[in-house]
Amino acid sequence: MYWQILIGLGILASAILAIRTKRLLISAIWLAVASALTAVMIYLLGAPQIAVIELSVGAGLVTVLFVFAINIAGDEPVEIKSLIPAPLAWGLLLLAVGLAIFLMLPRLGILPVSTVDVAQGAILWDARYLDILLQIAIFFSGVLGVLGLLSSGKPKGEKEE
Amino acid sequence: MTLSASSIVLITIVGLAGIGFYGILVSRNMIKLIIGLQLLVKGAVLAFILAGNQNGNINEAQTLALTIIVADTIVAVLGLAFAVQIRQRFGTLDIKALTTLKR
Numbered sequence: 001m002y003w004q005i006l007i008g009l010g011i012l013a014s015a016i017l018a019i020r021t022k023r024l025l026i027s028a029i030w031l032a033v034a035s036a037l038t039a040v041m042i043y044l045l046g047a048p049q050i051a052v053i054e055l056s057v058g059a060g061l062v063t064v065l066f067v068f069a070i071n072i073a074g075d076e077p078v079e080i081k082s083l084i085p086a087p088l089a090w091g092l093l094l095l096a097v098g099l100a101i102f103l104m105l106p107r108l109g110i111l112p113v114s115t116v117d118v119a120q121g122a123i124l125w126d127a128r129y130l131d132i133l134l135q136i137a138i139f140f141s142g143v144l145g146v147l148g149l150l151s152s153g154k155p156k157g158e159k160e161e
Numbered sequence: 162m163t164l165s166a167s168s169i170v171l172i173t174i175v176g177l178a179g180i181g182f183y184g185i186l187v188s189r190n191m192i193k194l195i196i197g198l199q200l201l202v203k204g205a206v207l208a209f210i211l212a213g214n215q216n217g218n219i220n221e222a223q224t225l226a227l228t229i230i231v232a233d234t235i236v237a238v239l240g241l242a243f244a245v246q247i248r249q250r251f252g253t254l255d256i257k258a259l260t261t262l263k264r
Contacts, residue, residue, distance in 0.1 A: 001166060001169075004166050004169045004170065005169055007173075008169050008170070008172060008173040008176075011173055011176075011177060012173065012176045012177070012180070015176070015177055015180040015181070015200050016180055018184075018196055018200065019180055019181075019183065019184040019188070019193070019196070019197060019200070024190065024192050024193065027192075027193065027196055028192075028196065031196050031199055031200070034177075034200065034203065035199075035203065038177075038203050038206070038207060041170065041173065041207065042206070042207065042210050042226075045170065045210050045211060045214045045219075046214055046219055047210045047213065047214075047219055047222065047223050047226070049223055049227075050206070050210060050223045050226045050227060050230070053227060053230055054206065054230060057230055057234055058199075058203065058230065058234075061234065062199065062234060062237055065237060065238060065241055066192070066195075066196075066237075066241065068241075069192065069241035069242075069244060069245055070192060072245050072248075073192065073244055073245050073248040073254060074248065074254075076190075076253070076254060082186070082187035082188065082189060083189060083256075083257065084186060084187070086187070089183060089186040089187050090183075092182075092186060093179055093182055093183050093186065096178070096179065096182050097175055097178070097179045097182075100174075100175050100178060100179075101175055104171060104174075104175075104208075105171075119220065123220055123221055123224045124224050124227075128224055128228075131224070131228045134228075135228060135231050135232075138231060138232055138235045139231075139235070141235060141239065142234070142235035142238045142239070144239075145235065145238040145239040145241075145242040146238060146242070147242075148239075148242035148243070148245070148246055149238065149241055149242040149245055
């Protein structure tokens with residue numbers, strides 16, 4: 001209970017710091033902290049497998065990718081103002097958050113729909129095989145993305161000045 | 162009023178989604194945009210796990226959350242690749258530089 005309050009506050013604080021910090025590298029590190037704390041909260045909710053995956057992928061792999069990309073692209077702090085005015089941003093934010101609360105709050109205390117808990121492997125391989133096919137397709141596009149991340153220099157069609 | 166554990170998680174979900182949404186709205190740096198997107202999707206994953214926890218059907222929620230994490234990581238990879246390429250072509254990470262159609 002108290003642990004969950006502390007972890008929730010930690011997640012929110014590190015998320016705010018990830019958005020507010022000017023330097024990109026520190027922002028990526030705060031994102032990793034938020035991801036690790038999210039993994040702990042997922043573990044407390046009784047989902048250890050996803051907690052492990054979130055910790056290794058969300059806090060590990062994604063952070064490495066961010067640091068790599070920031071190294072290539074350069075850590076330029078963007079001080080300029082946002083494209084949309086601040087009151088509009090806050091209004092849209094309040095609208096979205098209010099809609100989320102309005103949709104989620106009445107469904108909080110619902111009774112269990114099915115108490116028959118199938119094993120995760122059975123769900124993954126029998127009922128959700130289409131998801132696995134899509135994940136394989138997504139992995140290939142990710143490989144293409146890594147190639148785009150690694151390839152430096154001008155594209156082939158462009159002439160060297 | 163005492164907070165139950167699920168409402169604490171719910172507050173965290175709404176906060177994460179709100180912070181990520183705000184980051185997507187106001188930031189002009191492309192890498193900051195992807196960080197906002199990551200925070201938003203982290204809220205979604207947490208929401209799926211909470212739903213499974215409340216439902217008594219945690220394994221189905223874990224399966225769906227696995228799909229979300231995979232898709233979200235690939236989105237981050239592709240976005241970072243775009244950011245690197247745009248930086249090398251335009252010399253900046255500002256998304257305002259991409260409005261080349263507008264004169």
